[in-house]
Every structure is written in structure tokens, then in C-alpha cells.
Amino acid sequence: MLNDQELLRYSRQILLQHVDIDGQLRLKESRVLIVGLGGLGSPVALYLAAAGVGELHLADFDTVDLTNLQRQIIHDTDSVGVSKVDSAIRRLSAINPEIQLVAHRAALDEDSLAAAVAAVDLVLDCSDNFSTREAVNVACVMARKPLVSGAAIRLEGQLSVFDPRRAESPCYHCLYGHGSEAELTCSEAGVIGPLVGLVGSLQALEALKLLAGFGEPLVGRLLLIDALGTRFRELRVKRDPGCSVCGTAHA
Numbered sequence: 001m002l003n004d005q006e007l008l009r010y011s012r013q014i015l016l017q018h019v020d021i022d023g024q025l026r027l028k029e030s031r032v033l034i035v036g037l038g039g040l041g042s043p044v045a046l047y048l049a050a051a052g053v054g055e056l057h058l059a060d061f062d063t064v065d066l067t068n069l070q071r072q073i074i075h076d077t078d079s080v081g082v083s084k085v086d087s088a089i090r091r092l093s094a095i096n097p098e099i100q101l102v103a104h105r106a107a108l109d110e111d112s113l114a115a116a117v118a119a120v121d122l123v124l125d126c127s128d129n130f131s132t133r134e135a136v137n138v139a140c141v142m143a144r145k146p147l148v149s150g151a152a153i154r155l156e157g158q159l160s161v162f163d164p165r166r167a168e169s170p171c172y173h174c175l176y177g178h179g180s181e182a183e184l185t186c187s188e189a190g191v192i193g194p195l196v197g198l199v200g201s202l203q204a205l206e207a208l209k210l211l212a213g214f215g216e217p218l219v220g221r222l223l224l225i226d227a228l229g230t231r232f233r234e235l236r237v238k239r240d241p242g243c244s245v246c247g248t249a250h251a
Contacts, residue, residue, distance in 0.1 A: 010051070031122075055101075113135060125148070155226070
């Protein structure tokens with residue numbers, strides 16, 4: 001049940017008929033893994049904590065750098081040199097002491113990633129490199145856990161939801177295969193802060209919809225964001241029967 005403090009804290013979203021008490025209880029009982037606590041993971045973690053998701057598993061092996069602070073809004077100047085997980089825990093605990101926080105401070109290998117994914121109900125990929133996204137996707141397909149994937153670089157962002165519980169849903173590998181252009185990071189190509197805030201906020205919204213059970217998740221659709229022109233475009237994405245990760249021959 002929700003205590004009086006929780007009823008008051010979450011009252012504005014409980015007022016929504018799409019959430020109500022039942023949806024808020026589902027959020028309270030949910031466990032979520034956030035991979036990466038940088039530009040995308042910052043708004044994701046902040047909004048999910050504020051919304052009352054009961055247990056957040058935070059994974060990042062990096063420490064806070066001064067160059068992160070332009071966009072990674074969960075961290076502050078006093079956190080420079082501190083583990084991103086510890087910095088995030090400090091901030092999230094102050095925002096919402098009602099939730100549980102689980103730390104993953106070391107880099108996740110194949111086995112530890114599989115275990116981390118198996119321990120939660122939903123995964124948000126907020127990483128900044130293709131190899132991590134591929135590994136997270138494989139773990140989610142194997143464990144049949146929904147994955148909310150976001151990316152942003154320069155002035156372009158994208159977002160999609162991959163849900164292996166749905167027969168028609170593609171996975172990340174169906175869409176990107178073995179990668180396209182050479183990998184670039186924000187430190188090499190740059191990124192504008194509000195763009196990662198926008199993509200991360202949308203990731204958090206998709207997660208809340210999946211966990212509380214309302215709305216139409218972004219499954220089978222890829223949202224493309226052009227920040228330079230403030231334009232949004234949506235592409236349909238189909239499951240690849242021959243996909244080496246989720247295809248029928250590998251199911």
C-alpha cells in the first residue's frame with residue numbers, strides 16, 4: 001500500500017486516470033536498471049526517482065569530470081572526481097528517500113550484465129557507445145525484459161523501445177545490425193545539453209508507461225529528433241526474422 005507521505009508526494013500523477021492508485025503501486029513495486037549515469041541517465045534517474053519507481057539499479061564505472069557538468073545534471077561541481085554512481089545516489093536520496101537504490105560501480109561483463117538485467121523489470125540504455133548498447137540488447141532479449149534505448153550526439157537524438165515479450169517487436173540489433181558509421185562520443189563530436197535532457201526525459205516517460213501500464217509505448221517505432229530545426233520524425237521498424245539476436249532461428 002501507499003503511505004500518507006507517498007499519497008501526497010505522488011498526488012499530481014495519481015490524479016491522472018491513466019495512473020491512479022493502481023498505477024502508482026505498480027511503479028512502487030517496479031525495479032529498473034539504468035545503464036549509464038551521464039547526459040541521458042541523469043534525467044532518467046531523476047524523473048524515475050521523483051515518480052516513485054521503487055527500486056533503481058544504477059550502473060556506471062566512471063567518475064564525474066568537469067566537462068560532464070554541461071549536460072549531466074544529476075551531478076554537481078562538488079562531485080567532480082567522485083564515482084558517478086555515488087554522486088547520483090546522493091542526489092536521488094535527497095529527492096526521494098522512499099525508494100531503494102542499488103549500486104553497480106564496476107564495468108558490467110557478460111555474466112554480471114545478465115544477472116543485473118535478470119534482477120529488474122525494465123532496462124534503460126543510457127550509454128554512449130555501440131558495444132554497450134549491443135551487449136545490453138542481448139541481455140534483454142535473453143531475459144525477455146523490455147529495453148528503452150536512447151542516444152544523442154551533436155544536435156541529433158533518437159529513441160525507441162524494444163520489448164521481447166511482444167512477438168512483433170524488433171530488437172536493437174534488428175535496427176542497427178553491427179553498427180553503421182564509426183563510433184563517435186560526445187567528447188569527440190560534441191552535444192548540446194538540452195538535447196540529452198529531452199531524450200532522457202522521453203526515455204523516462206516511456207519507462208513509466210511500460211511500468212504503470214498506460215499509453216502506447218514506442219515499440220516498433222524509431223523517434224528521430226533534429227534539435228537544429230526543432231523537428232521530430234518517426235520511422236516504423238520491423239522485426240528481422242533473420243536477426244542473429246532475436247530472430248526465429250535463434251529464439
